[in-house]
Amino acid sequence: MSSRSDVYIVGLGIHPFGxxxxxxxxxxxxxxxxxxLGDAHLTxxxxxxxxxxxxxxxxxxxxxxxxxxxxxxxxxxxxxxxGGVALSTAANTLRAGVGGLAVVVGFDKHERGAxxxxxxxxxxxxxxxxxxxxxxxxxxxxxxxRYMYEHGVSERNLAQVAASASRAGAAHPxxxxxxxxxxxxxxxxxxxxxxxxxxxxxxxxxGAVAVVLARGERAFDLCAQPxxxxxxxxxxxxxxxxxxYSPSLSPRxxxxxxxxxxxxxxxxxxxxxxDVDVAQVQDTDSGSALIALAETxxxxxGEQGALLDDGSLGADGRLPINTDGGCLANGEPIGxxxxxxxxxxxxxxxxxPMGLAAATPPRVGFTHVYGAPGVSACAVxxxxxL
Amino acid sequence: xxxxxxxxxFSSTEPLVLAGSRCxxxxxxxxxxxxxxxxxxxGSTVRIDLPDRGTIWxxxxxxxxxxxxxxxxxxxFTPFAVGYVDLGEVLVESVIVGDVDGLQIGQPVRLVRHPxxxxxxxxxxxxxx
Numbered sequence: 211m212s213s214r215s216d217v218y219i220v221g222l223g224i225h226p227f228g229x230x231x232x233x234x235x236x237x238x239x240x241x242x243x244x245x246x247l248g249d250a251h252l253t254x255x256x257x258x259x260x261x262x263x264x265x266x267x268x269x270x271x272x273x274x275x276x277x278x279x280x281x282x283x284x285x286x287x288x289x290x291x292x293g294g295v296a297l298s299t300a301a302n303t304l305r306a307g308v309g310g311l312a313v314v315v316g317f318d319k320h321e322r323g324a325x326x327x328x329x330x331x332x333x334x335x336x337x338x339x340x341x342x343x344x345x346x347x348x349x350x351x352x353x354x355x356r357y358m359y360e361h362g363v364s365e366r367n368l369a370q371v372a373a374s375a376s377r378a379g380a381a382h383p384x385x386x387x388x389x390x391x392x393x394x395x396x397x398x399x400x401x402x403x404x405x406x407x408x409x410x411x412x413x414x415x416x417g418a419v420a421v422v423l424a425r426g427e428r429a430f431d432l433c434a435q436p437x438x439x440x441x442x443x444x445x446x447x448x449x450x451x452x453x454x455y456s457p458s459l460s461p462r463x464x465x466x467x468x469x470x471x472x473x474x475x476x477x478x479x480x481x482x483x484x485d486v487d488v489a490q491v492q493d494t495d496s497g498s499a500l501i502a503l504a505e506t507x508x509x510x511x512g513e514q515g516a517l518l519d520d521g522s523l524g525a526d527g528r529l530p531i532n533t534d535g536g537c538l539a540n541g542e543p544i545g546x547x548x549x550x551x552x553x554x555x556x557x558x559x560x561x562x563p564m565g566l567a568a569a570t571p572p573r574v575g576f577t578h579v580y581g582a583p584g585v586s587a588c589a590v591x592x593x594x595x596l
Numbered sequence: 597x598x599x600x601x602x603x604x605x606f607s608s609t610e611p612l613v614l615a616g617s618r619c620x621x622x623x624x625x626x627x628x629x630x631x632x633x634x635x636x637x638x639g640s641t642v643r644i645d646l647p648d649r650g651t652i653w654x655x656x657x658x659x660x661x662x663x664x665x666x667x668x669x670x671x672x673f674t675p676f677a678v679g680y681v682d683l684g685e686v687l688v689e690s691v692i693v694g695d696v697d698g699l700q701i702g703q704p705v706r707l708v709r710h711p712x713x714x715x716x717x718x719x720x721x722x723x724x725x
Contacts, residue, residue, distance in 0.1 A: 326663045335628070337602035341720055342658060342666045342713060343689055348678050351656035359654070359701050403656040449624065449635035458616075458627035459680060459687040460635060 217301045218429035218436035219556050219591070221250030221422030225317070227540040227550070228386035230416050235267045235543075238418035239317035240275045242546075246313065246420035250432050255279050257422075258309025261300040263292035263316040264545035272315065290492065291444070292316060293419070293548020294579040294587020298442040304425040311428075317418035318543035332455050332583060346582070347411065347495075349454040351403035354497025356452075358405070361512035363500055365405050369396035370518040371496040372410050372538055378525060379539020382565030386415055387539040396496075410496040415541030419549035421556070430594075437556040437575075440481070440590040443474035447584025454582045467586035468492075468578060472506035475576075479590035483507035486590075487572030488558045489529065490551035492580040493536040503531070506578050506588065525566035533558060533566050548579040548587065559593050601712050601720040604628060607645050612707055614648075614721060616686060617641035625686040647683045648707035650723070655679030657696045667714025676713075681705055681723045694725030 223245025225238040239262070247253060259282040262269025270283040284303075288295040293316045300312045327346075329339045338344050357363060376391040391409060399407040422432075429436040447453055448465025476483060489508055493499035500514045508529065509517055517523050523531045534540065534554040537547060555575035557563045575591040600609060605628050607615035618625045619633035620640050626633070627646060633639025661673035677692040677699055691710060692699060703725055710722030 335602055335604070336665060337605065337720060339662070340601060340665045340667075340712060341691060342662045342676065343678060343691070345658060345662050348656050348658055352654040352678070352680065355656060355701070356654035401657070401659050403659060405656075449622075457689050458625075459689075460624055460626075461682065461685065461687055462624075 214426045215305050216426060217304050217439045218424050218433070219421050219439055219552070220424045220429050220433035220436050221246040221252065222553050222556055223247070223249060223420040224384050224550070224553050225418040226384040227417030227543060227546070228415055235264060235317045235319035235416065235418070236271060236275060238319070238416065239269065239272050239315050239420070242317065242418035242420040243272065243276060243313055243315050246422050250422040252311070252422060252432065256311060257281055257313050258311050259283070259303060260313040260315065261286060261296045263287065263296040264318050265289070265292065266318050266320065269315065269545070288581060288585050290494065290542065290544055290547060290581030291579045291585040291587045292545050292581070293550070293552070294442065294577070294589065295444050297549065297552060297589060298444050298587060300423055301439055301442050304423055310425045312423045313420060314423060314549065315418065315420040316545035316547070316549040318545040319416040320414035320543060323414070327455070334455060334457070338457060343457070344455060346454055347403045347406070350495045350498055351406045353452055353501065354495070355405060357497065357501050363512070363514055365397065366393060367500065367515045367518050368405065368410055368496040369393040371493065371499050372396040374524055375493060375532055375535045375538035378533050378566050379535025382534045382539070384564060385535045385539045386541045387535065406495050406497060412494055412537035413541050415543055417540070417543040417546045417550070419546045419553050421549060421552055435560045436594055437559050438592045438594055440592050441475045441478035442587065442589040443471045443478060444585070444587045445470035445474065451584050453584040466505050467584050468502055468505040468580050471586040471588040472578060475588035475590050476507070479592070481574055481590060485574050486529065486576040487570065487574050488533065488555055488568050489531050489576040490536065490555055491531060491578045493532055493538050494542070496538070498580070499532070499536065502578055502580065506576070508576070526569040530568045533563065533568060548577070551577040551579065552589065552591070555591050559591060598711070598717050598719050601718050605721065607643065612648065612709060612721065614646040614688065614707065616644050616646045618644050627686055627688050646686065646688065650681040650683040650705060652692065652699060652701055652703045652705055652725070653680040653682040653687050654701060655692055655699050669714045691722040692725060693722045699725060
């Protein structure tokens with residue numbers, strides 16, 4: 211049933227997302243790790259190595275709070291794709307036979323308001339932000355506008371994504387945004403960057419997630435329902451990719467890191483996009499979610515409107531997406547966000563969701579994160595029966 | 597006399613011409629000009645002048661004031677349009693001067709000097725609808 215090199219998720223822990231006065235990012239990371247260890251009936255001293263992700267703190271400082279066991283601790287910082295890269299790093303290390311038990315943790319605590327970036331760190335001149343061009347929300351809006359023009363997605367479709375996320379968030383005890391929104395609420399909200407209103411964007415916030423990974427048969431001793439991490443793939447952008455903070459683009463389109471990472475993850479897992487029963491896609495904004503659905507192959511370009519209209523993408527639909535409300539309802543603590551996806555999909559596969567349950571017990575799960583400047587990570591998770 | 601925000605963006609300021617570069621290996625054009633092609637590992641590049649007319653490829657409106665170093669003028673922030681302009685061989689990101697509620701993909705635009713927000717003393721480029 212399992213081989214010695216198979217990697218399984220055997221423990222899950224989450225610190226609720228949102229705003230937590232007086233609680234540091236490290237505090238949340240500690241709580242998430244202890245929760246995940248408890249879920250696997252393990253203690254920190256049993257863990258062989260750890261990988262942690264944060265955009266604002268030093269994840270390896272967690273050893274001072276969890277125990278100085280001397281384990282190897284790798285810190286990852288890959289923008290919004292941090293969680294996926296952390297998971298990939300840990301899974302590959304396990305597959306290489308280095309240790310049998312790993313903790314992967316991600317946390318962050320961001321200030322209010324949109325993310326801001328330093329031009330020099332992206333290799334850009336100071337003229338770019340000075341001209342008012344270095345704003346992430348502009349990019350998401352322009353990419354969405356072009357996609358709508360080419361593939362017939364409507365503004366109403368954008369609002370449907372946000373309304374659907376709000377329904378899932380309202381039902382999820384660890385989510386930040388717990389108010390259910392109607393399509394009209396979303397469309398009537400103040401415009402941030404046309405065609406995206408402020409209810410179509412996720413916001414930076416705070417939170418932490420941890421997972422415990424185990425290699426081989428041992429997983430079945432630790433967990434009644436291990437989730438098989440069938441594959442995880444990471445890719446950066448190729449030529450022609452439409453990325454944030456690009457003073458120019460090639461008219462020869464292509465090179466999306468999400469297309470590459472999704473293809474690689476599905477191929478490595480030996481499944482097709484059509485086999486996926488439950489998924490998470492990076493919904494930094496409504497437009498990104500719809501584009502990611504097509505880039506990952508979960509639907510075709512332009513099919514999103516019909517899938518939204520007939521309810522296919524809701525928890526009770528045939529392809530439940532972002533069943534915990536995604537980034538739109540949970541906000542985006544960068545280091546934790548990708549692992550939140552893993553947490554939610556794993557719980558759906560184990561039939562123990564914290565919020566909405568997929569109507570049909572899923573067997574194949576898929577996750578997709580995407581971050582600046584053009585890095586994507588996708589994972590395939592399955593039940594052990596598959 | 598107002599000064600140019602970033603002279604390296606231009607091959608000429610009178611008349612106004614944006615400076616790009618074309619890869620000798622893959623022919624990709626990029627802006628600003630760079631000695632190294634961004635698309636292929638091969639690429640040494642040659643400098644080229646970019647056309648001063650194109651069409652809107654995509655656009656949005658910046659409805660809130662960007663963070664520093666963008667400067668909000670004393671009279672307060674006014675929303676402005678931003679887009680990618682299709683110049684044939686390259687799509688260039690730019691402020692778009694025009695009716696922010698009436699822009700369309702495919703609309704013709706032309707290169708203009710544009711004062712940098714928060715100062716009368718500095719200018720850069722924009723495309724005017």
